[in-house]
Amino acid sequence: MTSIKILPDWFLPESQATSESIYMNRRRFLKKAGLGSLSTIGLLAGCQTLEEKKAVVKQKLLEERLRPITTARNLAFTIDRPLTNEYSAAAYTNFYEFSGDKDVWQKVDKFQPHPWTIEVSGLVAKPQKFAIEDLISKMPIEERLYRHRCVEAWAMAVPWIGFPLKRLIELVEPKATATYVKFTTFMRPEQAGRQILHNQPWPYTEGLTIKEAVNELAFLAVGIYGHELPKQHGAPIRLVLPWKYGYKSIKSIEKIEFSDRQPPTFWNMRFPEEYDFLANVNPNIAHPRWSQASEKMLETGDRYATQMYNGYASYVANLY
Ligand SMILES: Nc1nc2c(c(=O)[nH]1)N[C@H]1C(S)=C(S)[C@@H](COP(=O)(O)O)O[C@H]1N2
Numbered sequence: 001m002t003s004i005k006i007l008p009d010w011f012l013p014e015s016q017a018t019s020e021s022i023y024m025n026r027r028r029f030l031k032k033a034g035l036g037s038l039s040t041i042g043l044l045a046g047c048q049t050l051e052e053k054k055a056v057v058k059q060k061l062l063e064e065r066l067r068p069i070t071t072a073r074n075l076a077f078t079i080d081r082p083l084t085n086e087y088s089a090a091a092y093t094n095f096y097e098f099s100g101d102k103d104v105w106q107k108v109d110k111f112q113p114h115p116w117t118i119e120v121s122g123l124v125a126k127p128q129k130f131a132i133e134d135l136i137s138k139m140p141i142e143e144r145l146y147r148h149r150c151v152e153a154w155a156m157a158v159p160w161i162g163f164p165l166k167r168l169i170e171l172v173e174p175k176a177t178a179t180y181v182k183f184t185t186f187m188r189p190e191q192a193g194r195q196i197l198h199n200q201p202w203p204y205t206e207g208l209t210i211k212e213a214v215n216e217l218a219f220l221a222v223g224i225y226g227h228e229l230p231k232q233h234g235a236p237i238r239l240v241l242p243w244k245y246g247y248k249s250i251k252s253i254e255k256i257e258f259s260d261r262q263p264p265t266f267w268n269m270r271f272p273e274e275y276d277f278l279a280n281v282n283p284n285i286a287h288p289r290w291s292q293a294s295e296k297m298l299e300t301g302d303r304y305a306t307q308m309y310n311g312y313a314s315y316v317a318n319l320y
């Protein structure tokens with residue numbers, strides 16, 4: 001495979017590219033054209049180096065005027081590696097509503113995450129709709145350092161700001177019959193270009209058992225790096241489940257529903273043999289197309305051995 005030096009060193013090689021991308025055909029075309037490892041991100045960004053790209057992403061985030069959020073860090077959650085650079089994380093995101101590649105930051109201009117309401121319903125005593133600001137004012141906001149592990153084998157470590165999902169669940173009082181929680185992202189094809197693709201089960205949905213949902217680790221993030229979430233990280237509110245592969249951490253949530261049945265979920269509906277409902281990080285179970293034994297950090301490209309439950313076994317192993 002031709003190696004092209006302008007790509008950041010953490011860019012996934014073609015062999016690790018995922019079927020999560022519907023642009024595989026275009027990649028095959030590029031390969032045929034002798035541009036095998038040249039990605040669309042490099043082509044569209046027109047950037048020469050990672051540092052240059054980070055500067056462009058930083059400028060764009062400044063223009064978004066993200067509201068600062070100051071809050072105390074919860075010191076119970078420590079990480080075993082350096083934090084990922086903010087702009088490297090913001091330049092390399094998965095958000096398939098906008099892009100099949102990592103260049104989401106270039107494609108979110110039309111997305112309007114304000115105003116926003118989140119509706120909580122189903123098998124609960126107190127179904128409610130919350131304006132996002134009201135919800136934030138009711139919740140105990142804190143910062144947590146978490147490691148994130150994508151099923152594609154890239155990883156990051158970032159400071160999220162938000163509150164435990166459990167606190168929201170307590171507000172709505174689930175009935176005893178509620179055993180599952182379903183989460184749904186917006187459906188706005190006019191703002192999110194790829195939602196016009198009719199062969200995919202939009203809107204993006206995810207789900208948890210109620211026991212997972214009330215686990216201490218399950219976190220609803222409304223910020224990152226000391227400010228509101230940028231659009232590409234799932235503004236204005238997204239789930240963060242550090243013991244599971246990243247696709248469970250659904251972005252830009254509009255609906256949360258309690259039920260007595262396991263909900264259908266986006267990647268599981270598309271490729272059930274590759275993306276299971278539980279999606280717990282496990283180094284011993286390979287993805288059908290690649291090993292999960294190790295992971296590569298964004299920015300540095302450092303490799304670490306994958307840990308069972310992504311290193312969070314002491315919190316969640318008892319659930320399984
Ligand atoms: N709505 C929605 N949520 C989503 C996704 C998506 O495509 N759409 N991608 C998931 C995947 S595969 C990962 S790895 C994480 C990435 O989070 P980050 O891009 O903020 O790092 O978001 C998850 N949440």
Ligand SMILES: [Mo]
Nearest residue numbers: 150151246247
């Ligand atoms: Mo992912």
